[in-house]
Amino acid sequence: xxxxxxxxxxxxxxxxxxxxxxxxxxxxxxxxxxxxxxxxxxxxxxxxxxxxxxxxxxxxxxxxxxxxxxxxxxxxxxxxxxxxxxxxxxxxxxxxxxxxxxxxxxxxxxxxxxxxxxxxxxxxxxxxxxxxxxxxxxxxxxxxxxxxxxxxxxxxxxxxxxxxxxxxxxxxxxxxxxxxx
Amino acid sequence: xxxxxxxxxxxxxxxxxxxxxxxxxxxxxxxxxxxxxxxxxxxxxxxxxxxxxxxxxxxxxxxxxxxxxxxxxxxxxxxxxxxxxxxxxxxxxxxxxxxxxxxxxxxxxxxxxxxxxxxxxxxxxxxxxxxxxxxxxxxxxxxxxxxxxxxxxxxxxxxxxxxxxxxxxxxxxxxxxxxxxxxxxxxxxxxxxxxxxxxxxxxxxxxxxxxxxxxxxxxxxxxxxxxxxxxxxxxxxxxxxxxxxxxxxxxxxxxxxxxxxxxxxxxxxxxxxxxxxxxxxxxxxxxxxxxxxxxxxxxxxxxxxxxxxxxxxxxxxxxxxxxxxxxxxxxxxxxxxxxxxxxxxxxxxxxxxxxxxxxxxxxxxxxxxxxxxxxxxxxxxxxxxxxxxxxxxxxxxxxxxxxxxxxxxxxxxxxxxxxxxxxxxxxxxxxxxxxxxxxxxxxxxxxxxxxxxxxxxxxxxxxxxxxxxxxxxxxxxxxxxxxxxxxxxxxxxxxxxxxxxxxxxxxxxxxxxxxxxxxxxxxxxxxxxxxxxxxxxxxxxxxxxxxxxxxxxxxxxxxxxxxxxxxxxxxxxxxxxxxxxx
Numbered sequence: 001x002x003x004x005x006x007x008x009x010x011x012x013x014x015x016x017x018x019x020x021x022x023x024x025x026x027x028x029x030x031x032x033x034x035x036x037x038x039x040x041x042x043x044x045x046x047x048x049x050x051x052x053x054x055x056x057x058x059x060x061x062x063x064x065x066x067x068x069x070x071x072x073x074x075x076x077x078x079x080x081x082x083x084x085x086x087x088x089x090x091x092x093x094x095x096x097x098x099x100x101x102x103x104x105x106x107x108x109x110x111x112x113x114x115x116x117x118x119x120x121x122x123x124x125x126x127x128x129x130x131x132x133x134x135x136x137x138x139x140x141x142x143x144x145x146x147x148x149x150x151x152x153x154x155x156x157x158x159x160x161x162x163x164x165x166x167x168x169x170x171x172x173x174x175x176x177x178x179x180x181x
Numbered sequence: 182x183x184x185x186x187x188x189x190x191x192x193x194x195x196x197x198x199x200x201x202x203x204x205x206x207x208x209x210x211x212x213x214x215x216x217x218x219x220x221x222x223x224x225x226x227x228x229x230x231x232x233x234x235x236x237x238x239x240x241x242x243x244x245x246x247x248x249x250x251x252x253x254x255x256x257x258x259x260x261x262x263x264x265x266x267x268x269x270x271x272x273x274x275x276x277x278x279x280x281x282x283x284x285x286x287x288x289x290x291x292x293x294x295x296x297x298x299x300x301x302x303x304x305x306x307x308x309x310x311x312x313x314x315x316x317x318x319x320x321x322x323x324x325x326x327x328x329x330x331x332x333x334x335x336x337x338x339x340x341x342x343x344x345x346x347x348x349x350x351x352x353x354x355x356x357x358x359x360x361x362x363x364x365x366x367x368x369x370x371x372x373x374x375x376x377x378x379x380x381x382x383x384x385x386x387x388x389x390x391x392x393x394x395x396x397x398x399x400x401x402x403x404x405x406x407x408x409x410x411x412x413x414x415x416x417x418x419x420x421x422x423x424x425x426x427x428x429x430x431x432x433x434x435x436x437x438x439x440x441x442x443x444x445x446x447x448x449x450x451x452x453x454x455x456x457x458x459x460x461x462x463x464x465x466x467x468x469x470x471x472x473x474x475x476x477x478x479x480x481x482x483x484x485x486x487x488x489x490x491x492x493x494x495x496x497x498x499x500x501x502x503x504x505x506x507x508x509x510x511x512x513x514x515x516x517x518x519x520x521x522x523x524x525x526x527x528x529x530x531x532x533x534x535x536x537x538x539x540x541x542x543x544x545x546x547x548x549x550x551x552x553x554x555x556x557x558x559x560x561x562x563x564x565x566x567x568x569x570x571x572x573x574x575x576x577x578x579x580x581x582x583x584x585x586x587x588x589x590x591x592x593x594x595x596x597x598x599x600x601x602x603x604x605x606x607x608x609x610x611x612x613x614x615x616x617x618x619x620x621x622x623x624x625x626x627x628x629x630x631x632x633x634x635x636x637x638x639x640x641x642x643x644x645x646x647x648x649x650x651x652x653x654x655x656x657x658x659x660x661x662x663x664x665x666x667x668x669x670x671x672x673x674x675x676x677x678x679x680x681x682x683x684x685x686x687x688x689x690x691x692x693x694x695x696x697x698x699x700x701x702x703x704x705x706x707x708x709x710x711x712x713x714x715x716x717x718x719x720x721x722x723x724x725x726x727x728x729x730x731x732x733x734x735x736x737x738x739x740x741x742x743x744x745x746x747x748x749x750x751x752x753x754x755x756x757x758x759x760x761x762x763x
Contacts, residue, residue, distance in 0.1 A: 024298065
């Protein structure tokens, strides 16, 4: 499952699915996608502020499948509590990338510079390779990955995106006053 | 009160109102079978776990109460997969209890271990592996709640052996606790008022309306409300395979079954309508034929409790999510209000006369057999129908005999027809008939089966004999896998591949007798009535009547797979006047 720059086109949808934190829930969600022939682009699962709930962030490629049917089928799963579709233009998205890149003494400096430009981090340096990390908007990670490719990527791992709705202006102001719950 | 998990399980089943369960014990479920000895629940010991599942379905079909099945782990659980899937496709409320290897052995490939919850995940509405005895009562309550509310369906509770053996402190969760424990499960019951008004308006405005009635009407126990709606608006009704009996076949507004083997008038009325009021129906491919050419001029009102059915196949103009009974009642009320405030119903008289023309010209028909020719299956069904005591429940397997049963029977009451619609499970009828008879012991239960179907689950007649469940089975025996044969004849240039069974093996009469049933063979038309009379007079054991019928008989009308409903094939005797069907 490779994440390519096509994700920046608006032909994908982000579903933020709040589920009961019980064993087998992820299998149910994944099984539903497989069984109904829907394609998952990326998937991230993690606990939320409420112990009883987890949030699954799913990026779906909906060129072939109507999103409405996916959402309705997902909602039929008993453990699914809430589904929000996040409009990429109205949400904040983040992802983490780890990459080990071929870098001998000669081009190590260039890779480090690249990481610095992107505000990434150097995690480990070896004789002929270097491991970097970058977190940020998935589009930024796409660009970084593309540039790293020139040096030779030994291993690369991305987390898949997580997202939350953007606060509107009023909510932002309230957030500043610390009133958002 | 302290008790074991097993005791808690049985007590919870009793508390949920379980009167009867179908099952077969084995290693991991053993602890649950001990407290069963002291329970009020009647247990019916099956000969194959698949039988237990279909019996539970048959029971649920005719009673409206959830069918309960209990089996052990591993192969027993995998044998339950077919009935679970069948119940899932046909929205049958059913609760299945499976044993599981002890918690310490899970994941070790232990004897009779399988990933039951994983295997059954996509064929249940919900399932759960219960890891603590303390959790059992809530899990059982959730299973019943989920199985019977919203769009009904099967649920499964998988219980490791040590969980059954461990002790727990009895606690019976309240309704509120159950609902709070399922924050993501809130079925919508009441339809949206604006949509209901819109539906009422459309119904009154349309000139060629049809009520397209599916199994959801029966699940919602909405037959009475439907009758009121149909009679108030004087709109014709089609009842799908899953809805036969939801509207009386004897009613002048009833057009019978639509779809692949529906009546010509039902198929054509849907095709030509300007408004389809879909009530608890799901636009199945067997109904629509080629979707792009299905009822092209029709607007759609779609009432269904499952939001995922709205727009899955055909985009509705008026989607109404809710319980069919409540929504139909609200629509009736809204129509009455509109009529009371001066609205009038559009003139449907031209439409009505077209429909009656189709009904007159294109009744169901078959060529009666000439003297000396083999029996016609339709003739047997008509004779069975005409001799059936009132309120007889008809249960069928899957194939030609199923279509003829639906076509030639007259269903005048709801819950008198049981069949496997969505999954099309051969072998369904014998065990489902047993379950139906257990649920409605006062009713005569006839299973109509094919010789192919019968050979899949016939051993459950041993269960029926030993448990004294006097069902009656009519085998329409044409020595073929008849429906497949029909397709090979029509679409594979009569190249018959692996469809011929055997004319005399097994000997169904001897087999029936060996299972403790009365066996009767019928070869000629004169023998039909005496055999049926004899079968109807026997009430102390199961009866099997082996009707030896013509192999070449085909089911008509037929919309070939992949074709549109305008391309339906009529019986050969009607084909010449097909042009009048528009």
